[in-house]
Every structure is written in structure tokens, then in C-alpha cells.
Amino acid sequence: MRDDNFMLTQTASDTPVGRLFRHFWLPALLSSELPRPDCPPVRVRILGENLVAFRDSDNRVGLLDAHCPHRRAELYYGRNEQGGLRCIYHGWKFDVNGSCVDIPTEENGCELAKSRPVAAYPVIEQGGVVWVWMGPPERQPAPPEFDFCTLPLSHVYISKCLMKCNYLQALEGSIDYSHISFLHKESAGGADVFGIGELIRFANDDGKPTISTTPTAYGMRIAARRNAGDDAYFWRIARWLAPAFVVVPTEVGNVCRANAFIPIDDENCWWYRIRYHQDRPLT
Known part of the structure; x- marks a missing residue:
């Protein structure tokens, strides 16, 4: 068990799970963190790699290694200007594809830059x-097709929260439906913050659900069955989508919910809290 836990929570590029993560498009940061062209760059750490994100003059986003290859100065301190990120130390400038487009201190800077x-x-x-693709270029798949990716931005709200634990500890909480009866127990007339509607009463009344899982092509389907009277059951069915996405069951007509737990490194992760409605803007 200890060895399994160690294997499942190591995400560097030379580990089995690290290679798995790198075969999926992953959230790297929120678009709102780069609010306008030529805005200040943003530090990004994902799967143990230090990167820098910036939005260029044409509104394109680049995600580069954190350090300039010249003297290893941190590009986070660079100037985002005129279509590229310019290192603050000697002025080497890089576009969103990582190409060096200018070395002002070299007479043959254009040729050297290539x-x-x-x-x-x-x-x-x-x-x-x-979203970032960190896997082999020849294996890059089509863009993600989650429901919320296809909706107008007015229908979607996404926030992110720093979790000071590995991604698997955070992920387990999102697919463990026994804890709803205790951690999320709601009083009569309380706000329906979990999207279950009036069916929350079954989670309140039965704290011992029978949980079953079914492997699927996308990951796993998780079902929690609770008693709902003498001759009925209440089922909540969630989906885990490899490697770290959870689609949370929601009552029809409510705001839909999904979670993503993206490793920063082996001890920390970002929890992306995704809320969306198929038919209307969010209030």
C-alpha cells in the first residue's frame, strides 16, 4: 500500500503517473490571470516544472520555461512588449512559441537568436x-470537449484554490460520497449549495451509503446508494475522468459542477472549481 501510494502521487516527467498526466490537456491557469495583451507575466508551476505564462500583443498566450537560456534569469521579471517577453537582464526576447526573436546586444543577433x-x-x-499539452508533440490530441468548454463564458464560472496536499488526497474527497452526510450535512431550510436540491434529505438521513464503482473508457463511474424509504433507494452517480477530473452529480435544472485537481508538485495542487449552466448565464 505504501509503495502504491508513493507511485500514484509522484508526478515528475520520469514517473509513471507523471507520464500519464502528460498525455492529457491540463489546466495551467485561468484566462483571467492574464487579463489583457502585454499584461505582466505570471509564474506557473505544474507537475513539478517551473514555467512562465504571458499574453502577447496579439492576445496569444505563451507558456515557457521559467528561465532565459542565456544567463538563467527568471523570465517572470521580463518585459512583455511588442509581441514577446523580453528578459530583463540582457534583453533576449522570446515569442509565445519559445523562439528567440531578438538579441539586441549581438551584432548578428538575428542569426544567433534562431x-x-x-x-x-x-x-x-x-x-x-x-490548457497546456505537456506530452510528446506527435501524440497531441484534439482540444478538450468538456461541456463547459463549449458554452459562452457568461454561462461559466471557474475559480481555483490552493490545496496543500497532493492531488490524490484532494481527488479522493471529491469522489467519496459517504462524507456528504457529515461534512456537508445541511439544516432544514438551508441553502442548496451542493446542487442536490430537496434530495439532500436522503444524504442527511442515511450516513451509510453502499458505494460501487464501474471502470469505463474515460476512467470510472462511482455510485452511492442510500435508503429512501421502505421500498426505494436514492442514487448519486459521479464520474471520474482520468487523470484528475470529477463530474459531480447535480439535480436537473441546477448549476452543474465539475472539479479538477492539477498537481503543482508532489505535495501541492490546484483545485479548479468549475460551475456552469447549459441553458442560461450565471447570476
Whole structure:
């Protein structure tokens, strides 16, 4: 068990789970963290790698290695200007693809620049999220097709929360439906903050659900069955989508919910709290 836990929570590029994560598009940051062209860059740490994100003059997002290849100065302190991120130390400038487009201190800077790229990852923006592909370029799949990625931004609200634990500890809480009866127990007439509607009473009344799981092509289906009177059961069915996404069951007509738990490193993760409605803007 200890060895399994160690294996499942190590996410560096040379580990089994690290390689697994790198075969999926992953949230790297919120689009709102880069609110306008040429705004200040943002530090990003994901799967143990230190990166820098910036939005260029044409509104394109780049996600580069955190350090300039010249003297390893941190590009976070660089100037985001005129279509690229310029290192503050000697002025080397990089575009969103990691290409060095200017070395002002070299007479033959243009030619030298061609051979001095910085590592960059492909990114796309969907659903208010900047997604990154960190796997082999030849294996890059189509963009994610989560429901919220296809909706107008007015229908979607996403926030993120720092979790000072590994991604698996956070993920387990999102698929463990016995704890709803205790941690999330609601008083009569309380606000329906979990989207269960009036059916919350079954979770309140029966704290010993029978939980079953079914492997699927996308990950796993998790069902929690509670007593709902003498001759009925109440079922809540969630989906875990590999490697770290959970679609939370929601009563029809309510705001839908999903969670993503993205490793920062092996001890910390970002919890992306995704809320959306298929048919109307969120209030």
C-alpha cells in the first residue's frame, strides 16, 4: 500500500503517473490571470516544472520555461512588449512559441537568436481556462470537449484554490460520497449549495451509503446508494475522468459542477472549481 501510494502521487516527467498526466490537456491557469495583451507575466508551476505564462500583443498566450537560456534569469521579471517577453537582464526576447526573436546586444543577433529557443508548451484557451499539452508533440490530441468548454463564458464560472496536499488526497474527497452526510450535512431550510436540491434529505438521513464503482473508457463511474424509504433507494452517480477530473452529480435544472485537481508538485495542487449552466448565464 505504501509503495502504491508513493507511485500514484509522484508526478515528475520520469514517473509513471507523471507520464500519464502528460498525455492529457491540463489546466495551467485561468484566462483571467492574464487579463489583457502585454499584461505582466505570471509564474506557473505544474507537475513539478517551473514555467512562465504571458499574453502577447496579439492576445496569444505563451507558456515557457521559467528561465532565459542565456544567463538563467527568471523570465517572470521580463518585459512583455511588442509581441514577446523580453528578459530583463540582457534583453533576449522570446515569442509565445519559445523562439528567440531578438538579441539586441549581438551584432548578428538575428542569426544567433534562431539557435537559442526556450522550451515552450502548446496551449489553448477554452472555457475561461488556459490548457497546456505537456506530452510528446506527435501524440497531441484534439482540444478538450468538456461541456463547459463549449458554452459562452457568461454561462461559466471557474475559480481555483490552493490545496496543500497532493492531488490524490484532494481527488479522493471529491469522489467519496459517504462524507456528504457529515461534512456537508445541511439544516432544514438551508441553502442548496451542493446542487442536490430537496434530495439532500436522503444524504442527511442515511450516513451509510453502499458505494460501487464501474471502470469505463474515460476512467470510472462511482455510485452511492442510500435508503429512501421502505421500498426505494436514492442514487448519486459521479464520474471520474482520468487523470484528475470529477463530474459531480447535480439535480436537473441546477448549476452543474465539475472539479479538477492539477498537481503543482508532489505535495501541492490546484483545485479548479468549475460551475456552469447549459441553458442560461450565471447570476
